[in-house]
Amino acid sequence: MIMSASSFLSLALGCFLLVLAVVPHVAHGLSRGSTLSVSTDTVASTTGICATSVTTLGYQCQEFDVVTQDGYILKVQRIPEGRAGGGGGSGNKQPVLLQHGVLVDGRSWLLNLPEEDLPLILADNGFDVWIANTRGTQFSRRHTSLDPANKDFWNWTWDELATFDLPATFDFIHEQTGKKINYVGHSLGTLTALAALSEGRLVDKMQSAVLLSPIAYISHTTTALVLVMAKDYVGEIAMALGLADDPLPDIFQALCHRPGVDCYDLLVAFTGENCCLNSSTIDLFLKNSPQSTSVKNMVHLSQMVRDGVLAKFNHGYPSPPVYNLSNIPHDLPMFLSYGGNDALSDKSDLQFLLDNLKLHDASKLTVQFIEEYGHADFIMGVNAKDKVFGQVLSFFKSHQ
Numbered sequence: 498m499i500m501s502a503s504s505f506l507s508l509a510l511g512c513f514l515l516v517l518a519v520v521p522h523v524a525h526g527l528s529r530g531s532t533l534s535v536s537t538d539t540v541a542s543t544t545g546i547c548a549t550s551v552t553t554l555g556y557q558c559q560e561f562d563v564v565t566q567d568g569y570i571l572k573v574q575r576i577p578e579g580r581a582g583g584g585g586g587s588g589n590k591q592p593v594l595l596q597h598g599v600l601v602d603g604r605s606w607l608l609n610l611p612e613e614d615l616p617l618i619l620a621d622n623g624f625d626v627w628i629a630n631t632r633g634t635q636f637s638r639r640h641t642s643l644d645p646a647n648k649d650f651w652n653w654t655w656d657e658l659a660t661f662d663l664p665a666t667f668d669f670i671h672e673q674t675g676k677k678i679n680y681v682g683h684s685l686g687t688l689t690a691l692a693a694l695s696e697g698r699l700v701d702k703m704q705s706a707v708l709l710s711p712i713a714y715i716s717h718t719t720t721a722l723v724l725v726m727a728k729d730y731v732g733e734i735a736m737a738l739g740l741a742d743d744p745l746p747d748i749f750q751a752l753c754h755r756p757g758v759d760c761y762d763l764l765v766a767f768t769g770e771n772c773c774l775n776s777s778t779i780d781l782f783l784k785n786s787p788q789s790t791s792v793k794n795m796v797h798l799s800q801m802v803r804d805g806v807l808a809k810f811n812h813g814y815p816s817p818p819v820y821n822l823s824n825i826p827h828d829l830p831m832f833l834s835y836g837g838n839d840a841l842s843d844k845s846d847l848q849f850l851l852d853n854l855k856l857h858d859a860s861k862l863t864v865q866f867i868e869e870y871g872h873a874d875f876i877m878g879v880n881a882k883d884k885v886f887g888q889v890l891s892f893f894k895s896h897q
Contacts, residue, residue, distance in 0.1 A: 545636060546574050546628065550607040555580045556620060563669045564641065565632070565661040567653075572636035573666060574603060574628040575673075579621035580611070590625040591704070591897055592674045594666065598684030598712075599655075599794070600767065600787040602634035605683075606876060608781045613882050615681065615889070622890055625674060629666050629686075631658060634788040648739075654797035654810045655685060659692035667702045677704035679893050683876050684841070687711040692807070694825045705830035705896045707889050709875040710842045713822065713850045715798070716805035717843035722753075722766045727803055732796035763787065764873060769840025771871035773878035782877065822853040830896040832863045834885055836870030863892060 547558035551574070559575040577590070595616055597605045606628060611617045620626045630637045633651065643650040670678055680703055682690045687708040693699050694706075718724065726732060753766070764771070764782055797810045804811075811817040831854075835847045854862065867874075867884055875885055 545572070546603050546607070546630075550604055551576060551617075554611050554617070556611075556617060561669065563665050565665040567657065567661050568641040568643065569632040569637065569662070570639035570641065571632060571662060571666065572603075572630045573669065574630075576616055576620045576626040576628075578625075579623070580617070581621070590623055591679060591893070592625040592627060592670050592676055593619050593679040593681060593893065594627045594629060594670060596629045596663070596680070596682045596686030596690070597631065598686055598710075599631075599790055599798070601782075602636060602785070602788045603628040603630045604785050605782070608778045608877050609879060613879060615876065615881075615886050618882060618886050618890070619893075624679070624893070627666075627670055627678075629662075631685075631790070632662060633790050638789070651791040652793060653791055654794045655689055655692070656797070656809050658685075659689040659696075659698070663689055663693050664698050667699050671702045677702055679704050679707070679896075681707040681709065681889065683709045684712050684872065688713060691822060691825070692820045694829070695820045695822050697824070700826055700829075703829065705832070705893060707832045707834070707892065709834050709885065710839055710872050711833050711835060711847060711850055712842055713807050713853070714805065714846040715801050715841065715843070716803075717845045718802060719840045719843070720767055720769045723798070723802060723841065726795060727799035730799070732792050732799055735792050736796060767841070768872035770838060771873045771878070772838060772869045773874045773880050775879050778877050778879070782873075822850070823856055825854070825857070827857050828861055829857075830861045830863075830892070831857065832865070832889065832892045834865040834867065834875060834888070836872070836874060837866065837868035838871045841872045 545560050547560050551558035556576050557578060559577070561573045561575065563571045563573050565571065595603070595606055597603055606616050607614050616626045616628060632638075632653065633645075638645050640650055645651075667678060680690060680699075682688075687710070690699070690706060690708070691711075691713055694703070715723070763786065764774075764779060767787075793810070800811050801807070806819055807822070808817045808819045833847075833851075835842055835844070837844060851864065865885070865888060870878065870884070875881060878884065
């Protein structure tokens with residue numbers, strides 16, 4: 498019997514509903530070996546990143562609200578000086594913005610000892626440090642008119658992060674400091690910066706850019722969760738079922754019961770193996786992750802896996818508009834660091850990104866390759882301060 502496309506979709510939706518129905522829902526917490534739920538760390542939610550992860554270590558820290566053009570209220574943290582003061586006020590220092598990846602928030606930069614965390618290393622070395630938190634994460638779940646319980650609150654992808662979130666954050670920091678901004682992005686934080694720059698955004702306010710585990714093309718990814726979500730159209734099915742308003746716990750529950758997907762360690766399931774994380778770092782990561790994102794955003798990433806192009810969200814058109822990376826100013830200082838063991842940002846995809854930057858001024862483009870590094874090692878590795886962060890400091894200081 499030949500099954501029609503509509504019948505196949507109906508069967509797929511039915512099976513997906515059945516999976517969600519039989520998987521137990523857990524309301525709070527996440528630990529190794531547990532079932533999944535979006536993190537709701539109530540202490541951090543009420544006191545913020547500054548109080549829980551920065552000031553307790555002896556650093557000054559400030560919390561700000563940034564409102565995007567489309568009404569999202571983003572929490573941004575500022576570490577204006579180092580633990581020992583660092584000399585001079587923040588007005589004399591070069592600002593640096595750190596942008597995290599998907600399913601995490603700004604605390605992902607602050608999971609190790611102070612001397613191993615990039616924001617604190619930068620602050621101790623005389624930089625004015627800012628930490629972003631993407632819309633939908635626990636500190637950025639507000640809007641001028643929409644409630645997170647409303648599905649319209651979740652009607653966005655990384656297109657909107659590149660169009661609204663990053664520009665609003667850059668504008669705010671520039672207004673506060675009067676200076677151009679150094680940028681550090683990890684994973685999705687590199688994708689949104691590349692997309693924004695390719696369309697002329699951020700250009701007038703960016704001093705230089707560091708891209709760790711760069712994501713622009715991900716058709717060669719081998720991570721279990723990403724592959725299953727992309728190949729089985731899980732996000733699209735969820736949207737068709739009307740589950741677009743932050744159903745990530747249920748979706749991940751379903752995915753983690755699929756053959757070949759082992760979510761005993763969510764970090765490995767999503768990023769692949771990492772070489773250099775200690776157990777306490779992983780425990781802190783799992784306590785704070787996964788953070789919320791929109792199902793539409795995960796669908797957009799799935800489209801990238803399947804289509805192999807860097808394009809806007811495909812609303813059903815044959816060829817959605819692409820982001821032309823050759824439009825990025827060729828004289829913008831850029832530092833790219835990638836790993837040979839990165840299952841999410843594969844070497845083949847990274848090489849394709851570099852091919853798209855071939856017109857960049859050679860003197861302005863620095864590329865670092867670390868054979869043993871996986872995806873999360875670049876921000877949480879216990880030896881990242883020696884392998885990566887020292888090079889980041891040197892890069893920023895050479896392009897001040």
